[in-house]
Amino acid sequence: MTNGPTAEPGREILPDAARLRRHVEFLAREPRGRLRAPAAMERAEAYVRDELTAAGWLVRRQPFDARWQIGSTDRHGHRALALKPRLHRRLRGANLIASLPGAPTGPVVVVGAHLDSVSGSPGADDNASGVAVVLETARLLAGAPTPPGVVLAVFDMEELGLIGARQAAGELSRNPGVRGMICLESVGYFSDLPGTQRLPAGFEKLFPEASAAVRADGGRGDFTLVVHRRSSADAAEAWRRAAAAATMTGLLLRDPRPDGPLGLLIGLAVPPAGHLGRSDHAPYWNRGIPALMLTDTANFRNPHYHRSTDLPDTLDYQRLASVTAATAVTAVTWPDTGATP
Template sequence: MDEGIPAPGGSGPFADADVSRLRRDVEFLAAGTRSRRRAPQAMQRAEGYVREQLADAGWHVERQPFDLRWRIGATDRHGHRALALKPRLHRRLRGANLIATLPGASEGPAVLVGAHLDSVEGSPGADDNASGVAVVLEIARLLARLPLPPPVTLAIFDMEELGLIGARHAARALGRGGRVAGMICLESVGYFDDTPGSQRLPAGFAAACSEAAATRADGLRGDFTLVVHRRSSAAAAAYWQRAAAAASPGLRGILLRDPRPDGPLGLLIGLAVPPAGHLGRSDHAPFWNRRIPALMLTETANFRNPHYHRPTDAPATLDFARLAAVTSATAATAVSWPRGT
């Protein structure tokens, strides 16, 4: 770990994540459904906004299109069912990821910070996942201020709601030759609820996970960010937890270790054991499958947010102060990612 980069706090380098900018970004992006297939003009508008914001912050942005045939994925119709319960075979999918780097950054493996831009049919997707994209944009502004450009790459993924399609393509393209040291996925990170009982647990988790027991003991309050990791990313998860606690306002991070190994075996276990599959429901999973250490940051989506995949997933439902804490902790973790673990 690079101990030269302190965790965010009152005087940390990432303490000034801007709540008003986060709100502005979410409000622009969540004007309506964003989808290549269902709302292509809105998706183009959202992509143009993201490219502009990254470029204005000083990042070099590359649009990486893909044209894929006969891919197994999921449906992007609204609903609360998990990805594994919505399989679809897509004849052809044409989309594009945005990949951004800072000019002058050192060569070598980079830490990838990413979020998906698309939403499901009929939902403006403020939490899922304009919240994650807004964090990436604010991280871009914060990292551009550092005196030395850090080895961090930013990614905006397409077609997550169709079965992690953009992230699967990016993991293949970026994962070759050890170009990615680690990956942080931001998935539905803006909804919090301090009310007892507001947090639900997936079937099978209550008995199997000590983290679930701790959440029950706290009254099942939805006041935390879940940091899903594997053994390969355990040190980075612990760093994020410390950084979030030191942020202003302080944010509780609960660590949840996926016991599966990185690589294809972990994928097969997830297919055979459905509760484990919940831990791979976003864009980090294709990186795990290619043995790249990764984290998923989430407020747990449909296990907390009653607006998940619905028309009511609007900016007014989000907690932007806590979203700023997520931003600060993620920026600090990206530049301090433990190497060689």
């Protein structure tokens, strides 16, 4: 497994698959969401806050009150966010933002994942897996000899249309500023069986190289997809190299759209490209901030997506540990190329 941050010379701190499983099992006991399952959401939020604090991070709860937001519904169902549009009159939620004492001032790298699930689904993969990686990354980075310029973010209301991430992107881009962002979106489901990896309609024409790589592997769902843009290409390659050292395959997929509002508009017009902005990295792209999305491709691989069967036993925790190792390394070595102007 790849070398990770070290607490002292000669002593590595490595991801713990058992600890990752413990996080997922707690978070995925039940569906959680601010609107339909508020008590469960509060329990999940308290768990995350306590785990981050125990790892030595300073945690800020940042409430928000968002009005007239275009988003989606969080009702369960095996459909993508973009196919469930809704206008929200008012949404009140909260993000958790954590930093290490003594970390350098200035622009940071954000590592984030959303905490909520859709109604009716315990959301082990979507997205307790991503939150578990954030929590284990917290433990790894807290052991570094020098606190890195990394902020950990756990977002609210992703299933309602990236609401929490939009709020956090605005706040963090103002203070302290953001160099880059790594989004963990459904990162724990893998399959070595041929034909388990599907592609969205129109994907092969728009992304022939990535599609050919999936076909050459027999359509196995044994990789992590690393979605990036030109601004984050170097970071994507850094993640791929770190993952390879941790015996994990990273398949790079470049979104051809530019960062900023134009990229958002193109995604609305070209649905296959729109799939690449279906999580909490998109608000950072829309602000011109380099970002990665790490994903097992959700409903294009996992048959339990947004269903009651999205349970902890369906995940691969050894591979999830590899995802964590590569994420921690990339966060602390984020390349300067493509940094926010």
